[in-house]
Amino acid sequence: MRTGYIFTAVATTNMAVDSQRIALEDELGDVLEKAMNCAGLTPEALAERSGVAVSRILDAIDYRPELGAAECSRLAAALGLNEVGLCALASGKYPLPGADGLPFQLWPLRMAHGIGVVNAYVVQGGPAGPGLLFDTGPGAGALEGVWPRQVPVIDAIFVTHIEAEHAGGLPWAAERFRVGGARIPAGACVAHGLPMGEGETVALGDLAVTAFRTPGHCAMHNCYHVRSTQVASARSLLVSGDLVFAGSAGGPYHCKRQLREHLRRVLAAVPEDTVVAPGHGPMTTAGNELRFNPFVS
């Protein structure tokens, strides 16, 4: 992650618009660093294994990616990465699919945090109706500053993982919207938290939210699958936190193996056209990441 942009909330069911405005969270060098970490390789060891000069690898990590297709292919093979996706990243052509037709309003809330940007999301079943909040950004001021005035009421709050940049605004949101307790990953600890474990579903109005337990980035991490209960065939939403990003994955701080296992598992468990809304970077789809995400191989 190198750069960040701040936007105020604009409701969208059109991901093409979202994707055109938001930079990928991770560039080629970030992905190589995470993959080297997962594989336990130094740049020198990767050079030895791949046959790519260590100076070329260090240049890529230092945001000077001029790797050719053959070099990318050798690095992908050495690191166990998706070759097509890694080469697309290297050439600046990672695909971000447009997608319309979610059966509810989706409000991406993008907030500055440090040198980057963190995402939260509001889902609203109907105009001026109650919303569901997914993650809360780093604090009250950040969340209040991007809050969509079209969403005056929140029925429930869901938190993917208890880190400051994703849960710092929770006290403000719970107080302002008088929400008794936030849904959190089972095993996580937060005041008035309501644990949700694997497969547990909460039905609210015309929406159902099902939790996937997805440790890897951290030990207590959930993704949330949001579906309409009125139109079973309608497109759904996966709030993926720091498990999967468009073109990358969260840092494997808890368990490298579990991160990659759950990344693939969750993407394969939802319909291909499911909109994926990550904790950082632009939205994507489950099918796109199954085909191209470097960490799905």
Ligand SMILES: [Fe+2]
């Ligand atoms: Fe994060």
